[in-house]
Amino acid sequence: MDDDGFLVRSPDLVGSSPLLKPFLSNKDVVQKSRNLFIIDTYGLDEKTLRTNHPQIFQRIYDRVYNFRQQSRRPAYKEKWWIFVEPRSDFRKAKESLDRYIATPEVATHRPFIFVDSDVVPDASLYAVASDDAFILGVLSSRIHCIWAVKAGGRMGVGNDPRYQNRICFDPFPFPAATEEQRAAIRDLAEELDTHRKHVLAEHADLTLTGLYNVMEKLKAGEALTDKEQDIHERGLVSVMRHLHERIDATVAEAYGWPADLADQDILARLVALNQERRAEEARGQVRWLRPDYQAPEAKAPAAEQTDLAIEPAIAAKPSSKKPAWPKTVPERIVLVRDILASEPAPIALDSLAGSFKRKPKDGLEDVLSSLLALGLARDAGNGRYVG
Numbered sequence: 388m389d390d391d392g393f394l395v396r397s398p399d400l401v402g403s404s405p406l407l408k409p410f411l412s413n414k415d416v417v418q419k420s421r422n423l424f425i426i427d428t429y430g431l432d433e434k435t436l437r438t439n440h441p442q443i444f445q446r447i448y449d450r451v452y453n454f455r456q457q458s459r460r461p462a463y464k465e466k467w468w469i470f471v472e473p474r475s476d477f478r479k480a481k482e483s484l485d486r487y488i489a490t491p492e493v494a495t496h497r498p499f500i501f502v503d504s505d506v507v508p509d510a511s512l513y514a515v516a517s518d519d520a521f522i523l524g525v526l527s528s529r530i531h532c533i534w535a536v537k538a539g540g541r542m543g544v545g546n547d548p549r550y551q552n553r554i555c556f557d558p559f560p561f562p563a564a565t566e567e568q569r570a571a572i573r574d575l576a577e578e579l580d581t582h583r584k585h586v587l588a589e590h591a592d593l594t595l596t597g598l599y600n601v602m603e604k605l606k607a608g609e610a611l612t613d614k615e616q617d618i619h620e621r622g623l624v625s626v627m628r629h630l631h632e633r634i635d636a637t638v639a640e641a642y643g644w645p646a647d648l649a650d651q652d653i654l655a656r657l658v659a660l661n662q663e664r665r666a667e668e669a670r671g672q673v674r675w676l677r678p679d680y681q682a683p684e685a686k687a688p689a690a691e692q693t694d695l696a697i698e699p700a701i702a703a704k705p706s707s708k709k710p711a712w713p714k715t716v717p718e719r720i721v722l723v724r725d726i727l728a729s730e731p732a733p734i735a736l737d738s739l740a741g742s743f744k745r746k747p748k749d750g751l752e753d754v755l756s757s758l759l760a761l762g763l764a765r766d767a768g769n770g771r772y773v774g
Contacts, residue, residue, distance in 0.1 A: 392446065392451040393425055393426045393447065394426075396422075396423060406440060407425070407426060407427070408427045409425075409503070409506045410423040410506070410507050410509065411509070412509045413491040413493065416494075416498070417496075426443055426470065428440075429469060429475075444468070451468075452467050471509075471510065477516060480680065484518045485504055486501045487501070487504060487518065488514065489501075489508055492513055492551075493511070493547050494548065494596070495547050495548075497535055498595055500523075500580060501520075513550050513551075516677070519676075520572070520577045521572050523576040524573065524637075525638055527631070527634055529635040530638055530653055533653050534653075534654065535550055535559075538554045538558075539551050539554060558661055560660040560664045561674070564641035568637065569641075575630060575634045583595065583627065586623055586627075593618060598624055600615070600618075602627060642660075651763065655763065658720055659719075662753070709742060709743055710722060711743060719750060720754050723751070724764065727772060727773060733771035734771060735770050735771050736752070736755070736770060739751070
């Protein structure tokens, strides 16, 4: 047997116990919930488990012990009665919460949902220890999904987008929204989460993936098959689409950006905003998502929308005059991106610097690195780059 020995399909199999917790995986989110439970022995030593919960001890011992003793990981061998990694940091972060946010690591679409705090997520899900619907709304927006798809890469047989905490969530710059904007995003996100859960509870054959497949076809103006039309009608997919469109527009407003920006312009602005936030943090200003938990001693910054001083990107036009090196990071990113895109062949860094009236003394390599990281530029080899 293996670690599946911790999974229980019915509490009756091991008797009623506070150690049984609802369990959620990628498949439970995007397909249908299997209504599984997990034996969660976190915080118990072997003797306490054996003495106070002998039935559960025996089940784990029979199904897991021998498998764990063959593991190369010392923690798995020594604490064989603990299900995979204990995730103590996450457990502590969600102690005071009634719910948290989860999203599949690999999925065709990028749904974010609220999950009850007693639910144990497996490794196929990414969990965010926040109960704030403002966070859920921003993560569910087109702006964040464009960033996540570009930064996270793809994985699996279907080459589906992959979500990774280190590059999709951690560096993502949330908007410095006003309280009024936060409230509007919260209301829409709560409505979206409730709507999807209600539809799926009402129709056992519908799935989250199915709903989003139909929504994407509607957005693309494609004709629906009879089966898809049925999903659309029973799943109230147009309602879900409308909520997403409202979220997209409200989140864009919170950034101070036009709602109809092209994907490339959104990425350029996010890269620029990320660099601004890094500069802020270097000066000691951190925009905590949960200041009461992350920095209880720190004074939370005012939730006012800062002026990013970004105008809609304009494609570079042929000109006999070389442009000046812009003073702001957003302008630098847009201009370097457009210069690379307009070049018929890969260009070397020194030649790129020579595209300006005066060669930039600082910032060009940082801008280029950011563009490369998000796929807005490509390394052509031999120190040459292309848009």
